[in-house]
């Protein structure tokens with residue numbers, strides 16, 4: 001395997017910045033990616049999302065393998081100035097290198113390996129790069145789901161867990177609630193008793209909501225944003241909180257919905273307004289997912305790599321495909337640390353085995 005070529009491809013992808021909210025930057029990135037795989041794949045754009053169908057050896061059976069990635073990163077344009085691409089201490093560093101540009105490069109090189117070794121592949125292989133994964137996948141979700149329904153397996157190129165690069169066989173479902181309190185404003189000095197504070201009301205509700213977390217069952221409910229009030233000398237008429245929740249099982253959502261719907265104002269003069277939804281359903285570890293992981297684990301063992309599995313609270317597009325019952329294996333991308341953080345980096349000595357794993361997994365499905 002030509003590590004130099006791989007590293008320079010990863011560098012090219014990292015240096016082509018692609019924040020979720022910059023359509024021109026995303027387009028530059030997908031153009032670059034499509035150009036670099038044009039010798040081995042047929043690419044097409046669907047809106048801002050890219051699909052590449054690889055030309056691989058072997059006779060096709062029905063059903064496809066869907067490899068999922070995303071072209072966007074959480075890093076704003078210009079981040080490279082403070083966080084330049086670099087190769088040091090056995091790692092590659094730069095914005096989006098771990099989440100998930102290296103993973104995309106790995107898949108391309110795995111397909112090159114399959115072609116060079118003339119390994120027969122029984123399924124059509126489609127790689128899809130969504131442009132909005134980091135902001136909830138609102139425009140790509142339907143496309144991901146329709147491709148997943150045609151697939152016998154979904155391989156997600158998100159980074160592995162921890163510096164061991166454990167694969168992800170379960171992910172929590174992710175969603176949010178918004179709780180708004182409506183009170184009654186008044187002068188905090190002259191007319192205190194006439195006011196009904198939306199802030200006091202909300203503070204009381206936040207304390208109740210805090211108790212919805214059930215760590216033993218893996219359910220977390222976290223108020224991430226609060227806002228309200230206008231001036232210090234005014235009893236606040238409005239306040240609201242935005243709440244993140246994570247659930248390991250789909251049925252936990254109905255339970256949370258019931259709990260949020262049952263919130264009642266402590267001050268009868270206040271009114272509560274609760275809205276919420278489940279953005280990503282949980283990826284629950286099915287027998288088929290476990291079997292797919294076992295296959296990957298066996299290939300890794302043959303290379304002398306001890307591959308473990310993990311469950312995570314973070315969501316990915318794999319949540320959507322797994323929720324449709326399609327066997328989904330996630331975390332097949334790079335091994336490193338610091339996703340969404342300044343020390344984002346990947347381990348150079350884990351590049352070869354990850355590519356080799358993908359190159360063996362695809363022909364085995």
Ligand SMILES: [Zn+2]
Nearest residue numbers: 070099100158
């Ligand atoms: Zn990601």
